[in-house]
Amino acid sequence: MFSEEKLNKVKEIIARYPQGKQKSALLPVLHLAQEEFGGWLSAETMDYVASLLQITPIEVYEVATFYSMFNMKPVGKHVFEVCHTGPCMLRGSDNIIDYIKKKLNIGVGETTQDGLFTLKTVECLGACGYAPMMQLGKHFREHLTPEKVDEIINECRAKAN
């Protein structure tokens, strides 16, 4: 269940659309729910969102599964989403992915045993000029080098302690 504050946010989002078009709030509210409820969307979470927007659960499932940013299962605390599309590849993203794999001892799509890190490869994030790069939470980490990756890993570990 959302807090009072988040419920107000939901109301504010719904107010952006004409009367009766509250379904338009689905993507923003799913983002909010994913942030609030552990970084992924469980069936309960999606049912809850459906009830908030007065739409059927299936309308939520079919949308949630369409968009790659919605996680349908739990992910690590820190998700490294490394871009490997053309422009990043030209700038050495494969090396960065290999480095992270070795460093964290996981493959793409896997999570470290302590549940701290997940490694994913993603398609172009609109940072091609600052490649190689990855998304980490809300922000982009650009011009990646092995040293920078080390720093980022340490930074995440420090946050966990």
Added chain:
Amino acid sequence: MGRKLLFDKAHIENIRYYDVYRANGGYDSAEKALKSMTPELVLEEVKKSGLRGRGGAGFPTGLKWSFIAKPEGVPRYLVCNADESEPGTFKDRYLMEFLPHLLIEGLLISSYTLGANSCYIYIRGEYAWIPDILEEAIADAKKNGWLGKNIQGSGFDLEIYVQRGAGAYICGEETALIESLEGKRGNPRIKPPFPAVKGLWDCPTVVNNVETLATVVPILRIGGEEYAKYGIGKSTGTKLISACGNINKPGVYEIEMNISVEEFIYSEEYCGGIANGKRLKACIPGGSSVPILPANLLLKTAKGEPRMMTYESLSDGGFATGTMLGSGGFIVLDEDQCIVKNTLTFARFYHHESCGQCSPCREGTGWMERVLKNIEKGKGKMSDIDLLWDIQRKIEGNTICPLGDAAAWPVAAAIRHFRDEFEWHVLNPEESQVRNFGLAHYADPLEIAAPAAV
């Protein structure tokens, strides 16, 4: 220095904040429009400017606006397409991050012209920090009377809302975007009806790119006629180019559409040449979906004329020897890069991003990815190259939306211009795993006979 119309004030510190933007002439264009011009007059200026959509297709903006239906009592909407997901493209991000008020001012003038009282900015979900910047700017504009009710006493009302996508390239296609904005899967609609008649919530809607809408501001500032004097022919004005790949200075540049491709790549003002002293092999000048060209055809057209950074010059020669300006995502490959690998990443991208509605796109993109992967890994056969050609031919033109074409073109162009490199992969399965094909003849002095159109 090339003349700037969008970035002319980008160097001013804190220009992203309202006070600084306003103190430097910001909102003057909006003031002029609201206080001294009718919507029809603004539309005339935009038509005169020759502005063409900056999202990729290059459709004349004024003409597009003139199509909007105006049934009595039905609201109209302006939707700003900030989905920016075409590989190689990152220009709109720059505008929104650093010049948010320029965009808001553009949205205000455009909404006024179209008679839209609500405007939605649909921004790709991964740009997760930018909505905060935009919302702060919207709040400041509102505080200063540029949004809300009865703006500057004009009687015109406008609200702007920011909506985040959630990771789907296809939502950049305007009808998929509208579906997504309605809280649905991003499945493109069959056209007609066009959004100008039946768009968001079945109301008349105009969808324009971020850069297109921001450009309305300088057009009103200097006038449509003056704007049209920038650039060459039908490529009027300036264009943002996001340059990336193996160049010395990747970044977002505003160019006047009158410089050559060669100047853009090699001059210090722009890309600063190829990185690490390497030679230019190939370039995809307009985002991943436009045809790749080898260096020789990139710098000069098949007729031997210098290739210019304009819509017309880049497409000179059609797909046989030309390409497109597209979204301005300018991707440069140096001599060490592998065309097969590069093409594979794009095929994988389009496969990943297909919405799955049409079978040629859904099945064809996956098939192309698999075949390319085999060739890249040294497991391909000669017949695979022809197979790839056949698959892309079967996708092109046979789908609901242009994503199918966008997936087919990069593969077609790679085979058209770099077939020997594909063949080399097949014939040298082991060597191709340890080194790349190299430059071959692509950068040879420019003695090009136009290849037969295929």
